[in-house]
Amino acid sequence: MSTSLRLALAAPGEAGDLAAFLGRQLRWDKTAAARLQADGEVVAVFTRPARFDVLAVRPCRLGEPARLDVTVSAGELLEAIDDEHGALTVPGAVTGPSWAGVLPPRGGWRPVSEVPHETLREAAAGVVAEFRERTEALPPEGRTRAALDTLAEEIWSRTLHGTPLPLRAVHAAHALGFLRAAAPATLLSRGPWLRLRTPLGSIAVRRGGLPGLGVTPL
Numbered sequence: 333m334s335t336s337l338r339l340a341l342a343a344p345g346e347a348g349d350l351a352a353f354l355g356r357q358l359r360w361d362k363t364a365a366a367r368l369q370a371d372g373e374v375v376a377v378f379t380r381p382a383r384f385d386v387l388a389v390r391p392c393r394l395g396e397p398a399r400l401d402v403t404v405s406a407g408e409l410l411e412a413i414d415d416e417h418g419a420l421t422v423p424g425a426v427t428g429p430s431w432a433g434v435l436p437p438r439g440g441w442r443p444v445s446e447v448p449h450e451t452l453r454e455a456a457a458g459v460v461a462e463f464r465e466r467t468e469a470l471p472p473e474g475r476t477r478a479a480l481d482t483l484a485e486e487i488w489s490r491t492l493h494g495t496p497l498p499l500r501a502v503h504a505a506h507a508l509g510f511l512r513a514a515a516p517a518t519l520l521s522r523g524p525w526l527r528l529r530t531p532l533g534s535i536a537v538r539r540g541g542l543p544g545l546g547v548t549p550l
Contacts, residue, residue: 456506
């Protein structure tokens with residue numbers, strides 16, 4: 333993939349929003365990768381936010397149609413964003429991690445339910461509060477990585493009330509800024525996949541987990 337490929341983004345502020353999304357991703361994993369796919373007027377940026385066992389999808393509308401499929405360094409992609417001119421230059425390709433080969437399907441999704449924005453915000457806040465409270469209740473010597481992993485898995489494996497969606501997906505959507513827009517989200521399914529689609533991006537979770545992922549607490 334040529335490092336000179338430059339993509340103009342269609343909407344004002346799109347570059348800044350993408351930069352913010354990548355910045356949140358890199359807070360957890362400074363060596364994170366991102367897979368870019370475009371086949372028309374939208375480029376989809378896929379990342380695997382560490383700790384959550386989900387995939388995040390940030391779509392960006394393009395000023396001109398493009399076609400590409402490449403895995404790059406998320407850090408290099410962040411540096412290649414030109415916020416002033418609303419564009420990005422595609423960095424050189426990197427060897428993709430195992431998750432990059434197991435992306436959610438592009439089409440064929442079936443709507444399951446509409447989820448109110450407040451329901452998602454309250455659920456995410458509840459996850460954070462419970463994890464913090466139960467962590468603080470542990471004796472200092474009990475706050476091991478294994479103990480915190482077990483606690484995180486217990487909380488995140490629960491489902492959002494009235495849906496099959498695990499709370500790890502709701503928490504990831506909150507942590508990545510996808511719940512900033514005060515609008516309902518749509519829960520969709522296809523095969524082993526569930527997808528929480530918000531106006532700012534989607535979180536996809538695969539029943540049975542993703543390859544090469546583990547659980548670590550926030």
